[in-house]
Amino acid sequence: MLSFTIVLFAGFSTVSASYGELFQQFNSSTFELMRFLTHGPGKGVAYNWLAALVDDFGSRQVGSENLEKAIDFTVSRLKSEGFHNVHTQTVPNLPHWRRGDDSVTLIEPRRHRFNILAIDGSPPGDVTGEAVVVNSFAEIANYNISGKIVVIVEKWSGYGITAKYRRAANKEVVKGALGILVKSVTPFSIGLPHTGSGSRGSSLPSACMTIEEAEMLERMFKRGRKIVIRMHITSRDVGKVSSRNTVFEITGSTYPSEIVLLSAHMDSWDVGQGAIDDGGGMAVAWHALNVIKHLAERDRRFRPKRTLRAVFWTAEEQGYFGSKIYYNNGSTKGAEKFFFVSESDQGAFRPSNWNSVLRFQGNEFQMKKLDEIVKIINNYGIPLSVLESTDQGDIGFWAKEGVPSVSYEPDKGANYYFYFHHTEADYMTIFNDGDLEYTTAIFAALAHIIGNMDDWN
Secondary structure, three states, X not given: OHHHHHHHHHOOOOOHHHHOHHHHHHHHHHHHHHXXXXXXXXXXXHHHHHHHHHHHHOOOOOOOHHHHHHHHHHXXXXXXXXXXXXXXXXXXXEEEEEOOXXXXXXXXXXXXXXXXXXXXXXXXXXXXXXXXXXXXXXXHOOOOOOOXXXXXXXXXXXXXXXXXXXXHHHOHHHOOOOEEEEEOOOOOOOOOOOOOEOOOOOOOOEEEXXXXXXXXXHXXXXXXXXXXXXXXXXXXXXXEEEXXXXXXXXXXXXXXEEEEEEEEEOOOOOOOOOHHHHHHHHHHHHHHHHHHHHHHOOOHHHOOOEEXXXXXXXXXXXXXXXXXXXXXXXXXXXXXXXXXXXXXXXXXXXXXXXXXXEEEEOOHHHHHHHHHHHHHHHXXXXXXXXXXXXXXXXXXXXXXXXXXXXXXXXXXXXXXXXHHOOOOOOOHHHOOOOHHHHHHHHHHHHHHHHOXXXXXX
16 A cells, blocks of 8 residues: 555655645645545445444434434444543433324325325324415415415425425415425435425424325316315424434644534434435544544554544434534633534535535635645545535534534535435435545545644635
């Protein structure tokens, strides 16, 4: 491995100066780190780590026994692996919604039971009414929806834009309706409904349908057929519950109070096994720190000057509750300085083209440094770009405070990820060979370089 490394870097010597100071300082060690992960002893480790979690505990909805047992299991593993400061942080007063034996049935023009998933927060209800089918909120004004079931068959325009329709039950425009059905927020389907948040606080029973069945209703409605639907939703809120964030780290040797954060979320919805959302993100954060810890035991170049910390958030799916508690209770007291924050929560897939990006929020000096780091990653053969974005998910609390932040979005994250997102199909099978290794290589490179570089300026 060492002879291969030396030969490869000889070809970079003429360009290293133009790539910046970080390239000259960290290119060799970062290559060795990424090589270890993708073609060395690190290959397959993250996959096996994640499979043991999601296969044994399954989906991990807030309020479930599965989630809390998965947290206990993870904490035990982290302690046995020798990480520093392994602990959990209680996140109280979380909404506890439990899915029931829900059904939505077409009564006219024929009998047909739909494949649906109630939307998180939906109240129970048993209603029957004629359906009005629309493609947008604006179209609802064209119909009298009083006493009717509104079916929204929206166009996929990317997740961020399209997901607003899953929140339809709380919109003033549907006032007077009996219930809400929404085409699942996805660009593609093989007969699977997608769940998600959106109905908390509404009095209207609401559910997501498959693309196929929603578009069938749209065609019927356009032909002038009378459509009658019964919604029998038994899902309900069952009070409040607590859960826990999971924290572990490698304490920095020189600047232990300066934190380089890698994060993902432990919780999932109650369907599938939460492998891509967001088990993959957890596996990547864990494996990045684990490999750096292992290499640091024999090579001081990998000993981080700053503390490398990972946090597995809870209650992300309900609205970033875990990260908000951590931010408010743990990171604003002045004892620690967050030097960099990151997350992976849009698919831990290997980049296959230059549409793979680190969504970045920060200033121009930080952007320049990040560009230098990404060039080092690119030189390993990984196509990755930097895109300025305020879409930072769980780490948005720190980003708004001025801490440089990145959220990873692979090229498959824009569409392919959402084929499986929030469905019964979210299983380990989705990952291909190299996905977790190459995504870990990206985050390990970020942690290694940012954990040891002088500063951002």
